[in-house]
């Protein structure tokens with residue numbers, strides 16, 4: 438586990454790199470209208486790796502896409518704010534957003550093949566942001582692309598830069614995507630399930646790479662994953678999302694040692710061991726409610742083994758410890 442309590446120094450850092458302030462995302466489909474991400478508060482501080490975890494369908498990817506103004510047509514931000522430093526990104530013009538996207542903020546997607554252009558040589562794609570955003574000449578950009586590919590430990594970077602994405606393995610593509618994402622040294626990297634397509638060894642190497650990027654450039658990283666092992670190993674801070682709401686948050690060591698919310702406790706129980714680490718979080722009985730039919734009180738109550746009358750009303754956050762918050766009535770009782 439990472440033991441640097443970055444947030445302890447936050448006053449000195451001024452503002453978080455990323456702030457989600459009451460972020461609410463509405464989904465409108467034939468099935469109805471629903472807030473699939475509901476009043477989410479989340480911060481990523483400079484140099485922090487923050488994990489966002491939760492079962493499938495909880496709203497993690499929509500949260501990530503909203504930061505880049507890349508929400509699918511059916512979804513839109515209807516409340517709250519997204520800030521990069523002190524600057525609000527909500528309602529920014531399309532050209533304003535394009536200038537920031539890929540430059541100050543970058544997304545490492547789940548499937549790097551679909552994000553790489555199949556007909557362009559890898560080196561050209563990695564160097565392109567430097568030409569587009571920094572006015573570099575192609576010659577310099579291509580040379581820089583090779584050194585970026587070397588920095589993400591791609592073997593034979595100079596030769597590989599001249600190849601096409603289909604000539605790369607999954608792990609190599611992920612490295613190429615990473616090189617492209619860090620070309621402009623963004624303040625914030627958002628990685629949405631960046632390792633699901635990779636085998637276990639390559640996964641570990643990639644995660645190590647993320648940490649190197651953070652250590653070297655003090656990049657802030659928001660890491661979305663199903664894999665609690667990854668969170669334990671890599672993250673400083675964790676947010677647990679369920680049915681569009683954050684149910685628990687705090688320093689990683691604390692959350693893993695003493696999870697306070699029954700949902701987090703169940704997630705940790707369901708966490709596969711090292712031997713079976715590829716399996717997903719499916720061991721909690723029942724399933725995430727449909728966004729069109731979320732429970733009125735605590736969203737986890739219908740599946741919660743410790744449910745009681747109070748849970749018909751949605752709990753606020755209670756402090757289980759300094760900086761450790763849980764949205765559960767049990768914590769109110771714990772403190773009398």
Ligand SMILES: Nc1ncnc2c1ncn2[C@@H]1O[C@H](COP(=O)(O)OP(=O)(O)OP(=O)(O)O)[C@@H](O)[C@H]1O
Nearest residue numbers: 466473492493494495496497498499500509511728
């Ligand atoms: N384009 C879309 N059209 C309709 N519904 C969508 C769309 N994108 C997401 N949803 C719905 O919004 C909810 C949140 O989806 P989201 O992709 O953010 O979940 P997630 O937490 O990233 O899940 P996973 O872990 O499976 O990636 C889900 O109920 C999903 O079905």
Ligand SMILES: [Mg+2]
Nearest residue numbers: 497498499629
């Ligand atoms: Mg997702």
